[in-house]
Amino acid sequence: MNTSASDRKAIRRVVISALVGATIEWYDFFLYGVVAGIVFNKLYFPGSDPVVSTLLAYTTFAVGFVTRPLGGVIFGHFGDRIGRKSMLIITLMIMGVATFLIGLVPTYAQIGIAAPLLLLLLRIAQGIGLGGEWGGAVLMAYEYAPKEQRGWYASLPQIGLAIGLCLASGVVALLSGLLSDAQFLSWGWRIAFLISGAMVGVGLYIRLHVQETPEFAAVKARNAELRVPFIDMLRRYPGNVLKGMGARYIDGVFFNIFGVFSINYLTGTLSVSRTDALLGVMAAAVVMIFFIPFFGRLSDQLGRSRVFMWGSLITASSAFPGFWLMTHSGGNMALVWLAIIVPFGILYASVYGPEAALFCELFDAKVRYTGISFVYQFSGIFASGITPIIATALLKSGGGQPWQICLYLLFAGAVSALCAWLIGRSPAPGPAPATCALSRAPDGARASASAGRTGTPPPR
Numbered sequence: 001m002n003t004s005a006s007d008r009k010a011i012r013r014v015v016i017s018a019l020v021g022a023t024i025e026w027y028d029f030f031l032y033g034v035v036a037g038i039v040f041n042k043l044y045f046p047g048s049d050p051v052v053s054t055l056l057a058y059t060t061f062a063v064g065f066v067t068r069p070l071g072g073v074i075f076g077h078f079g080d081r082i083g084r085k086s087m088l089i090i091t092l093m094i095m096g097v098a099t100f101l102i103g104l105v106p107t108y109a110q111i112g113i114a115a116p117l118l119l120l121l122l123r124i125a126q127g128i129g130l131g132g133e134w135g136g137a138v139l140m141a142y143e144y145a146p147k148e149q150r151g152w153y154a155s156l157p158q159i160g161l162a163i164g165l166c167l168a169s170g171v172v173a174l175l176s177g178l179l180s181d182a183q184f185l186s187w188g189w190r191i192a193f194l195i196s197g198a199m200v201g202v203g204l205y206i207r208l209h210v211q212e213t214p215e216f217a218a219v220k221a222r223n224a225e226l227r228v229p230f231i232d233m234l235r236r237y238p239g240n241v242l243k244g245m246g247a248r249y250i251d252g253v254f255f256n257i258f259g260v261f262s263i264n265y266l267t268g269t270l271s272v273s274r275t276d277a278l279l280g281v282m283a284a285a286v287v288m289i290f291f292i293p294f295f296g297r298l299s300d301q302l303g304r305s306r307v308f309m310w311g312s313l314i315t316a317s318s319a320f321p322g323f324w325l326m327t328h329s330g331g332n333m334a335l336v337w338l339a340i341i342v343p344f345g346i347l348y349a350s351v352y353g354p355e356a357a358l359f360c361e362l363f364d365a366k367v368r369y370t371g372i373s374f375v376y377q378f379s380g381i382f383a384s385g386i387t388p389i390i391a392t393a394l395l396k397s398g399g400g401q402p403w404q405i406c407l408y409l410l411f412a413g414a415v416s417a418l419c420a421w422l423i424g425r426s427p428a429p430g431p432a433p434a435t436c437a438l439s440r441a442p443d444g445a446r447a448s449a450s451a452g453r454t455g456t457p458p459p460r
Helices: 005-043 050-083 084-102 114-144 145-156 161-180 183-196 196-207 215-221 229-236 238-247 250-270 274-302 304-316 318-327 333-347 350-359 368-385 388-397 405-423 443-451
Strands: none
Touching: 005 050, 005 084, 005 161, 005 183, 005 196, 005 250, 005 274, 005 388, 050 084, 050 114, 050 229, 050 368, 050 388, 084 114, 084 183, 084 196, 114 145, 114 350, 114 368, 145 274, 145 318, 145 350, 161 183, 161 274, 183 196, 183 388, 215 368, 229 238, 229 368, 238 250, 238 350, 238 368, 238 405, 250 274, 250 304, 250 333, 250 350, 250 388, 250 405, 274 304, 274 333, 274 350, 304 318, 304 333, 304 350, 304 405, 318 333, 318 405, 333 350, 350 368, 350 405, 368 388, 388 405
């Protein structure tokens, strides 16, 4: 398929906008996760048992995932009715303000119980903002892209996760290295949250200069928006919703064990310095930046579900040699970093790269924002939000050994592989029936829209 120079320019602008916004949002969201197990457990959830304090800190981390489906439903609804662009501007504002304010919250020692409560409220706001952000960002790139390159283009905003994690880990590692432990715990960690304000200003400027996607603009032109996209999604695509949430399982579990929990494991169990642990995760995130689009393009060539299915199994299995290498590294940081970089930086990208396009192709354009947001965010409650809690509990029940965690990862990988295989065997979604999809349109618009329907998305 040939695209004009103006089309290529528009696609580049949209991809840059989605990538920059996604980077800022993921930085804000994961910064909380990086800090939760090393700062918040001490300053906001103090207690005699460090395991209990860490679990409480990770509980507020999980709350962000619980509220993400709410944000996905709210912004998905208006994104499918009003437009993708305007929702992305709002979500970026919500995330940026909430993250900035986290950096200003007094500690438990200063204001008592109000401190963790304020932290909880701001984490809820973060979850709502990101709940609407991810779906809109990947959707802009997917709907602008040529059909035969949608895996590649939809994977580019996914790089924002790796860059955001790299920035979050890198900023905290830099502050940890430059400051003493007392300075870092007293005020240094707050700098990482406060700089989000400047980043949001840049993201808003870029997002204000993009146009609505052609696919949704066509829906608007036909006056074919649905009254309640969420209800229509559940009515027409219940199987795709379940399969999508199952496929998402390994993504959330693996990311939060290697990107969040591993920092606490390395520092608390293996006595690795906080800076070295953060640098290992940051290095994996840098490597991931290059492998996410590689696997996105591979999914265009070999098929979305096939790449995702094998990626799920291989990624989950890599936890065993990864944790074995960490445990038997003998303090050798090169081995510790290798144990993180290969599973997390390379193999995990085989899942996260094709994921956006895989989920987009589960739904038609009228409910796509709602559909992919709900699938990704609702499944995140059990796939992502509670994973650090589960991993902490499994580590304790295993006497400090990580093998129960590895078995949990293998289970998640098997579930995701099965669901990806089922997605590959399912027919691609067609356009909504005229009686449902065009229920708001006048008779003339319905007839025009019916006559102008295009084909379904390419096979998965």
